[in-house]
Amino acid sequence: GNSVTQMEGPVTLSEEAFLTINCTYTATGYPSLFWYVQYPGEGLQLLLKATKADDKGSNKGFEATYRKETTSFHLEKGSVQVSDSAVYFCALSDPDGNQFYFGTGTSLTVIP
Amino acid sequence: ETGVTQSPTHLIKTRGQQVTLRCSSQSGHNTVSWYQQALGQGPQFIFQYYREEENGRGNFPPRFSGLQFPNYSSELNVNALELDDSALYLCASSRGPGLARDTQYFGPGTRLTVL
Numbered sequence: 001g002n003s004v005t006q007m008e009g010p011v012t013l014s015e016e017a018f019l020t021i022n023c024t025y026t027a028t029g030y031p032s033l034f035w036y037v038q039y040p041g042e043g044l045q046l047l048l049k050a051t052k053a054d055d056k057g058s059n060k061g062f063e064a065t066y067r068k069e070t071t072s073f074h075l076e077k078g079s080v081q082v083s084d085s086a087v088y089f090c091a092l093s094d095p096d097g098n099q100f101y102f103g104t105g106t107s108l109t110v111i112p
Numbered sequence: 113e114t115g116v117t118q119s120p121t122h123l124i125k126t127r128g129q130q131v132t133l134r135c136s137s138q139s140g141h142n143t144v145s146w147y148q149q150a151l152g153q154g155p156q157f158i159f160q161y162y163r164e165e166e167n168g169r170g171n172f173p174p175r176f177s178g179l180q181f182p183n184y185s186s187e188l189n190v191n192a193l194e195l196d197d198s199a200l201y202l203c204a205s206s207r208g209p210g211l212a213r214d215t216q217y218f219g220p221g222t223r224l225t226v227l
Contacts, residue, residue, distance in 0.1 A: 004154075031212070032211075032212035032213070043202075043218040043219060043220050043221070044155070044202065044204075044218040045217075045218065046215050046216070049215075051212065051213070089155075091154075093211040093212040094211075094212070096168075096212075097209070097210035097211045097212035097213060097214075098167055098209070099157060099170065099211070100145065100147075100157045100170075100211045100216075102147075102154030102155045102156070102157075103154050104152070104153055104154045105152075105153075105154050
């Protein structure tokens with residue numbers, strides 16, 4: 001079946017540090033992959049997505065590349081800010097687009 | 113532009129009771145999806161409604177049912193509540209039914225507690 005596994009948190013980084021949050025998936029066919037973010041006190045919102053192998057999604061300085069050979073979609077940012085403190089969820093949609101799977105979430109805290 | 117709204121914000125029910133949660137989709141959106149998020153977990157897909165019909169379903173029993181109305185708002189109904197149904201229930205709307213293609217916009221959720 002389809003599933004998403006992401007690195008456990010919580011993650012604590014100093015401002016301007018490099019961020020990687022690992023995400024791997026199991027899926028039949030060619031899923032679409034997503035990163036969602038939930039800022040404190042706010043609802044889930046889409047951060048970035050990639051719909052086919054080797055695509056790179058990017059937004060707000062975050063990037064993730066769809067790697068089919070390693071079934072991964074790791075989230076990276078070169079220099080985190082305090083405002084990036086949030087819970088990050090990796091997710092996938094099956095190729096038919098009528099099922100959606102989230103990982104368990106990774107809490108990130110960035111300290112000044 | 114009004115975002116996705118959900119009601120009520122919080123709800124307390126007793127085991128065995130029934131509950132109805134409501135969701136108003138964002139303007140211009142015709143598809144609504146529902147998720148259950150247990151504490152410390154990621155959201156789990158319950159089902160999606162498009163054109164007033166169920167268009168996809170996750171691994172949830174039949175006592176979880178839904179409706180979509182002509183104005184695209186939606187209800188989630190849960191019968192015979194169990195303690196494990198205690199969770200945050202999220203609604204998301206999108207411009208179309210393709211979860212792989214159409215961005216979902218999430219509401220703030222309804223916190224359900226089953227005693």
